[in-house]
Amino acid sequence: MTNTLSGFSMVNHVGITVSNLEKSIIFYEALTGKKIANKDEIGGKRMAQTQGLDDTRIKYANLHLDNINIDILEYVEPKSNKANYSNDQISAMHMCFEVDDIxxxxxxxxxxxxxxxxxxxxxxxxxxxxxxxxxxxAYFTDPDGTNLELIAPKGPFARG
Known part of the structure; x- marks a missing residue:
């Protein structure tokens, strides 16, 4: 696969920070019908530097969907604060699952x-x-309030 600096045409994953990894694994496995691919822990000062932190320890799991991966992340260090975003707020993001029948x-x-x-x-x-x-x-949230959407696309919303 050729990768160029301007090749921002494919998304690898979306990361979702959660309060409880085990609880969120249960939710996302039930939601998607897929099992996590792995569960592990990462951290240390080198990893923390990539995020502008002093130190970090992250428990995580990866869930592989057909077209994107979901990284489920529980920050042990530093301990996460709860963000509150509604879809109408600037910088709020959501993940949308494509379905055939809404x-x-x-x-x-x-x-x-x-x-x-x-x-x-x-x-x-x-x-x-x-x-x-x-x-x-349709819009919904995960157990921590992460904004999620379902879409049954038609016209320009459908993939070509």
Whole structure:
């Protein structure tokens, strides 16, 4: 694989800092239907320097999905503080899971004890979009409040 400085065309992983690694492993395995690939611990002053910290110790697990990996991270040192981001705040990010059927996906969420933040919708012309009609979306959070989304994409939201 050729990698160039301007080759920002593929995402390797998204990292999610959690309060309890074991609890979050259970959640993300139930959500995705996949088992973690590994669980380990990393840290020390060299690792800390990459993040602008003095020292660090991180318990983590990796979950491999078909198109992206999820790194689940519990910072033991320094101890993490809880961030509170809603989707409308600047610098807030969310991870979106692509599904075929928004209603079936929401039913799966509810089956594992997760309630959507609000009622899911399917975009219609009245929603102000110029395209993408028929795309379904729903928002929810993980046990620590990380913003997550489901999308059943149509039109420009679908991968080419």
């Amino acid at each position: 209603e079936a996906a929401v039913a799966r969420l509810k089956a594992i004890g997760v309630e959507p933040d609000g009622a899911p919708i399917v975009f219609e012309e009245q929603d102000g979009l110029k395209s993408g009609f028929g795309t379904g979306v």
